Amino acid sequence: xxVTLLGLTFLIFFFxxxxxxxxxxxxxxxxxxxLQAGNVDKIIEKYGLNQNFIFRxxxxxxxxxxxxxxxxxxxxxPVSKVLEQRFPATIELTIYAIIPVIFIGIWxxxxxxxxxxxxxxxxxxxxxLLGYSVPAFVLGLLxxxxxxxxxxxxxxxxxxxxxxxxxxxxxxxxxxxxxxLDALLNGRIWVFLDILKHLIDPVLTLxxxxxxxxxxxxxxxxxxxxxQDYIRTARAKGLSERVVVNKHAKRxxxxxxxxxxxxxxxxxxxxxxxxxxxxxxxxxxxxAAQAAEQFDYAGVLGVAVVFGIVTVIGNLIVDISYAxxxxxxxxx
Amino acid sequence: xxxxxxxxxxxxxxxxFIGMAQVSNPNTMIEETIGTIATLDPAWGYDTAxxxxxxxxxxxxxxYDGPSIKKFLPMLSTNVPSAKDGxxxxxxxxxxFHIRQGVYFHNGDILTPEDVVYSFExxxxxxxxxxxxxxxxxxxxxxxxxxYVDSIEQWxxxxxxxxxxxxxxxxxxRTPKNAKYKQALIDxxxxxxxxxxxxxxxxxxxxxxxxxxxxxxxxxxxxxxxxIDKKWAVANGAWPGTADTWWKYHNPTREKDPLYSIxxxxxxxxxxxxxxxxxIVFKRFDxxxxxxxxxxxxxxxxxxxxxxxKLDLVRGNADMIYVPIQYINQVKGIKGIDVTxxxxxxxxxxxxxxxxxxxxxxxxxxxxxxxxDGNGIPPDFFANLxxxxxxxxxxxxxxxxxxxxxGHAITPNGAIPKGMLGYNPKVPPTYHQDLAKAAEYFxxxxxxxxxxxxxxxxxxxxxxxxxxxxxxxxxxxxxxxxNPKFIVNVKSELWASFLDDYLAGKLPMFSLGWLAxxxxxxxxxxxxxxxxxxxxxxxGAAYVxxxxxxxxxxxxxxxxxxxxxxxxxxxxxxNVLAYDNALFLWLDQPxxxxxxxxxxxxxxxxxxxxxxxxxxxxK
Numbered sequence: 001x002x003v004t005l006l007g008l009t010f011l012i013f014f015f016x017x018x019x020x021x022x023x024x025x026x027x028x029x030x031x032x033x034x035l036q037a038g039n040v041d042k043i044i045e046k047y048g049l050n051q052n053f054i055f056r057x058x059x060x061x062x063x064x065x066x067x068x069x070x071x072x073x074x075x076x077x078p079v080s081k082v083l084e085q086r087f088p089a090t091i092e093l094t095i096y097a098i099i100p101v102i103f104i105g106i107w108x109x110x111x112x113x114x115x116x117x118x119x120x121x122x123x124x125x126x127x128x129l130l131g132y133s134v135p136a137f138v139l140g141l142l143x144x145x146x147x148x149x150x151x152x153x154x155x156x157x158x159x160x161x162x163x164x165x166x167x168x169x170x171x172x173x174x175x176x177x178x179x180x181l182d183a184l185l186n187g188r189i190w191v192f193l194d195i196l197k198h199l200i201d202p203v204l205t206l207x208x209x210x211x212x213x214x215x216x217x218x219x220x221x222x223x224x225x226x227x228q229d230y231i232r233t234a235r236a237k238g239l240s241e242r243v244v245v246n247k248h249a250k251r252x253x254x255x256x257x258x259x260x261x262x263x264x265x266x267x268x269x270x271x272x273x274x275x276x277x278x279x280x281x282x283x284x285x286x287x288a289a290q291a292a293e294q295f296d297y298a299g300v301l302g303v304a305v306v307f308g309i310v311t312v313i314g315n316l317i318v319d320i321s322y323a324x325x326x327x328x329x330x331x332x
Numbered sequence: 333x334x335x336x337x338x339x340x341x342x343x344x345x346x347x348x349f350i351g352m353a354q355v356s357n358p359n360t361m362i363e364e365t366i367g368t369i370a371t372l373d374p375a376w377g378y379d380t381a382x383x384x385x386x387x388x389x390x391x392x393x394x395x396y397d398g399p400s401i402k403k404f405l406p407m408l409s410t411n412v413p414s415a416k417d418g419x420x421x422x423x424x425x426x427x428x429f430h431i432r433q434g435v436y437f438h439n440g441d442i443l444t445p446e447d448v449v450y451s452f453e454x455x456x457x458x459x460x461x462x463x464x465x466x467x468x469x470x471x472x473x474x475x476x477x478x479x480y481v482d483s484i485e486q487w488x489x490x491x492x493x494x495x496x497x498x499x500x501x502x503x504x505x506r507t508p509k510n511a512k513y514k515q516a517l518i519d520x521x522x523x524x525x526x527x528x529x530x531x532x533x534x535x536x537x538x539x540x541x542x543x544x545x546x547x548x549x550x551x552x553x554x555x556x557x558x559x560i561d562k563k564w565a566v567a568n569g570a571w572p573g574t575a576d577t578w579w580k581y582h583n584p585t586r587e588k589d590p591l592y593s594i595x596x597x598x599x600x601x602x603x604x605x606x607x608x609x610x611x612i613v614f615k616r617f618d619x620x621x622x623x624x625x626x627x628x629x630x631x632x633x634x635x636x637x638x639x640x641x642k643l644d645l646v647r648g649n650a651d652m653i654y655v656p657i658q659y660i661n662q663v664k665g666i667k668g669i670d671v672t673x674x675x676x677x678x679x680x681x682x683x684x685x686x687x688x689x690x691x692x693x694x695x696x697x698x699x700x701x702x703x704x705d706g707n708g709i710p711p712d713f714f715a716n717l718x719x720x721x722x723x724x725x726x727x728x729x730x731x732x733x734x735x736x737x738x739g740h741a742i743t744p745n746g747a748i749p750k751g752m753l754g755y756n757p758k759v760p761p762t763y764h765q766d767l768a769k770a771a772e773y774f775x776x777x778x779x780x781x782x783x784x785x786x787x788x789x790x791x792x793x794x795x796x797x798x799x800x801x802x803x804x805x806x807x808x809x810x811x812x813x814x815n816p817k818f819i820v821n822v823k824s825e826l827w828a829s830f831l832d833d834y835l836a837g838k839l840p841m842f843s844l845g846w847l848a849x850x851x852x853x854x855x856x857x858x859x860x861x862x863x864x865x866x867x868x869x870x871x872g873a874a875y876v877x878x879x880x881x882x883x884x885x886x887x888x889x890x891x892x893x894x895x896x897x898x899x900x901x902x903x904x905x906x907n908v909l910a911y912d913n914a915l916f917l918w919l920d921q922p923x924x925x926x927x928x929x930x931x932x933x934x935x936x937x938x939x940x941x942x943x944x945x946x947x948x949x950x951k
Contacts, residue, residue, distance in 0.1 A: 019828065022835045026828035032844055033859070034378060034462035036482065036866040040835060042461035045498070046585060071587045075609040076370055078587070082608070141639065149643045156640050161357055161631065161649075168605055168613075280635050282610055290609060290636075294368070295828055 017053035024049040027295040070298030079302035088177025090283035097206040109218020131212020140205040140278035156279040163194040221253040262318035356648035359628040365654040373591040374558035375458035384943030390558035390597035401851040424542035437561040450562035457578040464556040471543030492516035521575040545852035600947040630946035652928035672926040677937040680848035685917035687714035690872025692837035698790040706785040715874040720914035722773035724763040741920040746907030747860040754853040754903025760911035786817020795824035800843040853903040
């Protein structure tokens with residue numbers, strides 16, 4: 001993992017080496033009036049923008065080792081603090097999004113396979129196709145427009161103003177940074193419900209595409225299982241179709257689906273950038289977008305490191321869980 | 333079942349609309365905008381978003397009288413200095429402020445004259461590169477060789493006899509190399525400290541030279557003139573106010589500025605919390621010397637997406653939002669939403685196109701062959717008056733205002749914006765599109781060679797700015813219309829690349845703008861016209877040489893007198909010179925547009941106010 005991360009961060013830093021000090025200084029200068037009287041050279045010198053990239057990279061790595069990710073120019077605070085504040089919000093969103101993906105995706109996949117080529121199967125295939133075809137930003141904006149603009153039900157953001165007053169009050173303890181959990185732990189049920197309300201739209205947007213993906217994978221996996229000899233044997237034994245599907249076929253079909261679901265969770269973390277931006281959700285995704293927009297390379301690097309760590313750990317968990325689910329992997 | 337669902341939907345919809353009509357959050361005023369607050373430190377901030385946050389918390393010595401940008405009212409000073417009552421003396425070199433008594437900072441400390449002096453001195457020594465300290469340095473530090481001093485570093489290097497400020501210190505440290513340099517630094521501070529005198533409850537400012545815009549620079553809205561609590565600032569790690577340490581607190585990096593995320597002012601609101609990049613929340617300060625605000629909470633949210641802001645406004649979850657001019661029709665005509673017509677509110681902003689008189693030709697892809705051969709332009713292309721005049725007559729000014737600004741702007745006739753001293757709508761006239769005249773000047777240029785051979789170059793704009801993009805496209809279209817051999821390519825660049833090319837002097841023609849630092853014409857005349865101005869100095873050696881002779885004497889003369897009539901005449905003359913010599917292609921001076929819920933009361937426009945004055949608002 002360290003080698004992967006080192007390679008990743010080196011690559012990003014390497015790209016910045018193509019930028020001139022004047023280009024790098026643009027992150028510090030937002031208006032021409034800041035350029036008066038040779039200020040540019042002073043800024044370049046102050047922030048060491050004319051130093052070679054190996055030196056800057058070494059300095060950044062040194063900071064990283066000491067828990068210092070650098071200074072975010074887009075949010076004006078240490079990157080580590082930004083990540084600490086925003087990562088739990090993104091994890092919260094992703095956890096809420098993966099739950100319907102697993103349950104609905106697998107269930108629909110099983111239903112589709114059980115009704116192979118029937119009306120339900122055809123309808124679900126169209127749904128899956130839609131899920132693949134509709135971009136997140138289109139779905140997100142549609143949901144925002146209908147569920148908030150027209151009906152006024154589901155506002156964007158993380159919580160309403162009144163809930164924020166409670167959530168950020170000194171008496172409110174932020175145990176985990178996961179707002180719903182913290183609200184429950186503080187015994188603030190209305191705050192919990194308000195946060196939940198704000199999660200519906202982004203969760204729907206984020207999970208729709210993944211549900212479609214899992215549906216297709218579960219369906220084909222189920223179809224493959226249903227065609228196996230042991231299923232024919234089970235049916236020949238006179239077992240009911242429900243038992244055949246649920247007890248025999250589904251268990252085997254779930255192996256690839258579970259693996260994919262794990263990878264989807266990781267993928268979702270990367271996919272939150274658009275969703276969080278549309279719904280003004282204060283997670284790591286919206287920070288990544290803002291950092292990229294404002295040339296905040298310390299911010300971008302910080303996000304890349306976090307995504308890198310999550311991806312590596314996530315893959316490791318998937319590999320381990322795969323071995324647990326499928327004994328053949330262990331034997332192999 | 334269907335009937336029940338239909339009833340349920342109807343009830344929900346009615347509920348939604350009733351919700352829209354009710355005043356949301358009656359004690360809280362929410363503004364949604366796009367600016368990112370960079371800092372809460374008055375000595376650092378030089379952007380509108382930070383300025384708006386500081387406006388709510390910090391007071392200055394004086395303030396503008398409501399919407400006026402010419403009249404003042406007292407604030408932390410109980411008087412507005414004037415020559416009439418003897419509080420401006422020595423031909424505009426001495427200003428006397430009577431400091432208000434019984435004023436509390438948010439932490440309970442009482443305002444003293446020492447706080448006032450400390451605040452100004454701190455801004456002067458803080459002097460971050462690219463920051464606003466130059467506005468205090470120019471009037472308060474003595475000139476060097478007849479020129480204003482923009483940074484305390486200039487005096488330190490002069491007194492120490494070194495070439496650059498960094499030469500004073502051991503490399504990589506803030507320790508002076510020797511006793512001589514240390515003494516020079518201390519002597520530099522003496523120049524600062526002698527500007528201020530405390531006499532009883534008065535603060536007296538002794539300027540080394542008259543500086544007509546001084547009161548504008550100190551007025552509320554100018555965060556660099558905001559008054560902070562010395563005791564609190566020092567306790568939090570800011571400069572302790574001593575002469576022999578100031579350089580340790582000079583030009584810090586953002587992360588080393590101790591006041592960047594905390595506030596303690598005397599203003600009507602107390603900082604409740606700042607969630608960086610998202611929102612800032614202020615709570616009413618009940619002990620405010622002018623009486624508490626009508627609302628309890630003021631919230632400024634950063635929401636980048638216009639759709640989200642609009643929906644929040646429609647749903648009543650925002651009380652006012654920022655609406656880019658291209659979307660203004662989307663919020664007009666919605667019940668419960670007021671769109672304040674902009675025509676009465678000119679912003680103090682000038683947007684224009686620049687001609688680079690001496691384009692850097694080395695490795696420059698924007699000037700083609702670099703010759704007058706139909707495949708490029710020579711580096712001095714825009715030093716030619718006929719060429720510049722041709723471009724002036726080529727541009728469709730009216731169409732630009734009507735189509736791009738949707739009528740919410742005027743065409744400027746010079747660098748001095750409407751609403752400011754020296755602006756005369758009739759003198760000089762504005763250029764208007766006249767393709768015949770444009771063709772005439774093109775034919776005249778280079779003795780007809782240009783017309784015969786044509787030209788090719790690239791105009792660059794910073795990506796995302798659709799107004800500037802359209803202006804560039806308009807130049808391209810009409811140049812080609814006049815002569816098919818006139819090829820203007822249009823290229824968008826990210827701000828980083830744009831800045832790189834701009835600083836390298838590679839851009840032949842480009843668009844930028846200027847927003848007032850303070851409402852005095854010098855703030856526009858100097859950057860645009862002067863050979864040392866922020867823009868003037870970047871328009872090539874030929875422009876610098878020309879401006880030194882023709883513009884600099886006038887720009888300098890405008891600051892030598894405090895007589896408004898004499899100054900106005902000088903600025904008018906500068907504008908006429910700019911017109912006659914087709915120095916800039918003036919695009920627009922936009923009008924301010926304000927969009928709010930109808931339930932918001934008390935909003936007024938002041939061109940120098942950064943954002944909203946929550947103190948004046950109620951629901």
